[in-house]
Amino acid sequence: MNNDLNHTSRSGNRAKRRKTNLVLNTLIIIVLALIIFVAYNIFVSGNDDTASTTKETPNTEQKQAVNNEQKDNSGATTEEEASQEVTAEDTKLDEEKQTEEDSSEKADADDSQKVVSDGGSSSNVLRTIENPTWKPVGTSQTGEHVPVYDSSSVDWQEMLNAITYATGLDQSNMTVWFLGSDRSTTNASIGTVSSKDKQQKYKVYIKWVDGQGWMPTKVEELAEIQ
Known part of the structure; x- marks a missing residue:
């Protein structure tokens, strides 16, 4: 009689331990799955941000290069126009000066008359x-x-x-x-x-x-x- 009771008690204890171990193992698997899921999301999100930054950087640099080129071209055009204006003005002044000099020479040559x-x-x-x-x-x-x-x-x-x-x-x-x-x-x-x-x-x-x-x-x- 006592032997039967002891056998039943041991069997119950083993069953309880198995259930406990099963629950613990399940919880451990769930925790590991959550850790893996969170780590995966962080890794993927980080790659997306890096890729976005990598893609945007060339566009920013390209826009800056275009702006610099436009400024350079604008500066060159302004300098060229200013140079042309100065040249035209110098030519006009030279022509007027030459005309005046010619007139003065004529007047000097005719003074005796x-x-x-x-x-x-x-x-x-x-x-x-x-x-x-x-x-x-x-x-x-x-x-x-x-x-x-x-x-x-x-x-x-x-x-x-x-x-x-x-x-x-x-x-x-x-x-x-x-x-x-x-x-x-x-x-x-x-x-x-x-x-x-x-x-x-x-x-x-x-x-x-x-x-x-x-x-x-x-x-x-x-x-x-x-």
Whole structure:
């Protein structure tokens, strides 16, 4: 009787231990599975972030390179345009300077032929200068001529060339007080000019010669600019 009870008790204990071990093993497997799952997610997520960063980096660098290239091209274009503007301005100044020098040389060469008389058309005139050898200064204009009194026009510049030719006054040192029509003569103009320090003051009469440009006819040296 006692032997049967002991055998039954031992069998029950072994069954309980087996159940306990089974539960523990199951829990261990579940925990391991969770650890593996979490580790896998972390690993995969980390790779995705790295791949995303790797893909975006070249795009960022490419955009930066494009921006730098655009800036470089813009800077080069600006410098090229500025260089062209300076070159054009220098060419224009050189041409004007050459024209003035040519006019001055003509005036100097013809000084021996000039006729000077005291007084003139008004009491403000100190003396009058005329020269039979004065010639037209040349022109780039073609067709029928009509005087243009606009400081930005070719006609205006050619009138100043004639004034420089007659007076020897350099245009860089010239103040134009008046330049307009001489109503007493067809296709003729009158200019009142002075040096910038007003030490030289002139009233210059010029007329248009078809195909040849403006030609001085008379210069009056003035006492004052009125």
